[in-house]
Amino acid sequence: QVQLVESGGGLVQAGGSLRLSCAASGRTFSTYTMGWFRQAPGKEREFVVGISWSGGTTYYADSVKGRFTISRDNAKNTVYLQMNSLKPEDTAVYYCAARGGLRVGVSKDEYTYWGQGTQVTVSS
Numbered sequence: 001q002v003q004l005v006e007s008g009g010g011l012v013q014a015g016g017s018l019r020l021s022c023a024a025s026g027r028t029f030s031t032y033t034m035g036w037f038r039q040a041p042g043k044e045r046e047f048v049v050g051i052s053w054s055g056g057t058t059y060y061a062d063s064v065k066g067r068f069t070i071s072r073d074n075a076k077n078t079v080y081l082q083m084n085s086l087k088p089e090d091t092a093v094y095y096c097a098a099r100g101g102l103r104v105g106v107s108k109d110e111y112t113y114w115g116q117g118t119q120v121t122v123s124s
Contacts (some may be wrong), residue, residue, distance in 0.1 A: 001026060001113075002020070002024055002025060002028070002032060002098050002112075002113040003024065003025040003026070003113070004022055004023070004024050004025075004031065004096045004097070004098060004113055004114065004115035005022070005023045005024075005076070005115055005116070006020060006021065006095065006096045006115040006117060006118040007013065007020070007021050007022075007023070007024050007115065007118060008020040008021050008118060009094060009118030009119045009120045010119075010120070010121070011121045011122075011123065012086055012120075012122055012123070013122070013123050014086060014087055014088055014122055014123065014124050015085060015086065016086050016122070017082070017083060017084045017085075017086065018083045018086065018120060019022065019080060019081070019082050019083070020036070020080065020081040020083065020094055020096075020118060020120075021078055021079075021080055021081075022034070022036075022063045022078065022079045022080075022096030022115055023076075023077060023078050024079070024098065025077070025080070025116045026077070029057070029074060029077040029098075030052055030053055030074035032053060032080045032098040032099060032100060032113075033050060033051070033052055033098070033099050033101060033102070033103065033105065034050065034051050034070075034072060034096065034097070034098055035048075035049065035050035035051070035096075035097045035098075035099070035102050035104070035105065035106075035111055036048040036050075036070065036079075036081050036094060036096060036097070037048050037094070037095045037097060037108055037111075038090075038092035038093065038094045038095065038120075039092055039093050039095070039117075040091060040092040040093075043092075045095065045108050045124070046061070047061055047106045047107065047108070048060075048061050048064055048068065048081070048094070049061065049064065049068055049070045049081065050104035050105060050106060051070045051071070051072055051079065051104065052102065052104050053074075053102070055071065055072050055074075057104055058070055058104070059104050059106060062087075064072045064083075064090075067083065067084050067085045067086075068081060068082065068083050068084070068095055069081070069082040069084075070082075074111065079096060079098075081094070083120070086120075086122045087122060087123045088122045088123065089122075090120060090122050091119075091120060091121050091122050092119075092120060093117040093118065093119050093121050094117060094118050094119075095114055095115055095116075096114070096115040097111035097112075097113060097114050097115070098111060098112065098113040099111045099112050099113075100112065
């Protein structure tokens, strides 16, 4: 069982930056693949980025490549999402998710555990 708690969301102007954190409970955090998803009002929850248990493999959605960076610190049971050059279309609730296994999944159906989400709002 893994419990996830996101933090770091807020209101930022276009072009600005935010850093999201996801703190996980449980001693097996280092064995989980982690992902960030987001959901804008009236839209489906979409994949943003995922990272393998070791941090050695990452996958980014095309819409965030070059602007967002995922990282993890297994000693702190935390995964981070550094978001730079933010755009109004990045506005959404951002969710942290965890799944067992080695593969970095890109579908929300592949993830077992979810945080409660943190709101990111980018003003133009």
